[in-house]
Amino acid sequence: MDDYLIGVLSNIGVISFLALSAYLLLLTGEISFGQQAFFAIGAYAAGIATALWGWSLAAALVWGAATGAAAAVLVGVPTLRLHGLYFAIATLAFAEMVRLLFELFRYQIPIDGELVGPNGVDGFGNIRYIFENDIGPLQFLLLIYGLLAAALAGFMVLERSRLGVIFRMIGEDEVLAEMHGVAVARHKVLAAGIAGAIAGVGGGLYAHLTTYVEPRIFDVMLGVHSLAYGLIGGLGTAFGPLLGVLIDIGVLESIRAFAGYRMIIFGGLVAILLIFRPRGLLDEFVVHQIGRAWRRVWDLVLRSARQPAASGG
């Protein structure tokens, strides 16, 4: 496979974690403009773990997820009492605070005559784990999609579980959920923690994919995109945000001829899409229709498989 294609697919995979993170909060009815902060925390934590402490990638990704989750829970406890616009602004303010803290964060040690580690606004380069351990681009791509498949499997289990029903119930009507005996605050903090962990894993993968991170990468633009993925792709299934990422990065790559105007064109496309499909492309109705069609096809296949066996016997 072409290295460029591997690069694009890797980017799509890594950003999908951020999209899934924002999607989980959207399920509980909260719009977060701050998921990029947990992505950043995961990126720095995992990068420091491999580049400075010599940890394995697996341990570093777990560490990235844990720091992302811990930060999300810490922020979640006070902010999830807020609703709607107030919550959105609080998450945005938190994300900017994290970005500014990374601009001040310096922690470097000399490696091979070069100082390595986060250096404020100058960023954090030389996160060379995949090169030091001879992990090829295709291998890393497989790792990204393996972890993404694990996250998606988790979402599929979640959506069929009682917890998933509770999340959607809170998202539909928080007061009604509370009247049915649901501990709304506890479940929202839990959702925030899981979302933080997912973003943290994504951040850890991103740092090792690019080998370089700096605070500017994690600004509000990334937060807006992460939220847009769910809204474009649809809120009916966890595959919705992934479709959103595919459209975003796919469209941006395919309209490369427009160079600097690509973002303006993309913004216009998103606006048009949201006018005609306010709950995204894969909304609950479409997901239901696809499920019904799939069951019908499956029944037909089973029936046709049984018929020759019956006529033969």
Place this chain on the structure above:
Amino acid sequence: MTAATRLQLFSALTIAVCFADALSAAEVRAKADVTCQPTGISLQYDCSIRLTQARTGVPLTDVTVMVGADMPSMPMMHNVRPMKATAGRESGSYEIRLDLEMTGDWAVRLDLTGEVRDRVVKVLRFEQDRVGPTPAKAPSQNKH
């Protein structure tokens, strides 16, 4: 087997393959100096790259250098498709013409393969008439 189980199986297999095949640490770390200058054509810049071994300072010759670029403020949104740099006259030097989408700070990404496999990222500020290192900003200046 449900779809979720299939996904779990796929993820377990791929993760196992990736982690199991991590080989011994690569010994050579690359160091790069990148200097660029405007060509006179809008948003096109000629860049010279000098590659050495970080530890010894020995020039890196037999390597393939793919050069790409990303805008740190808009990751994955504005980027330059990687292109192969040509070997320069001096040992360990390479040349490439970058065609950017706009002026501003760009993270120039050098992907090395061959004798050495490594990636070096250099952040430079590209303006219409000159290219230089990103000015060291105090965090407070960045707010405005």
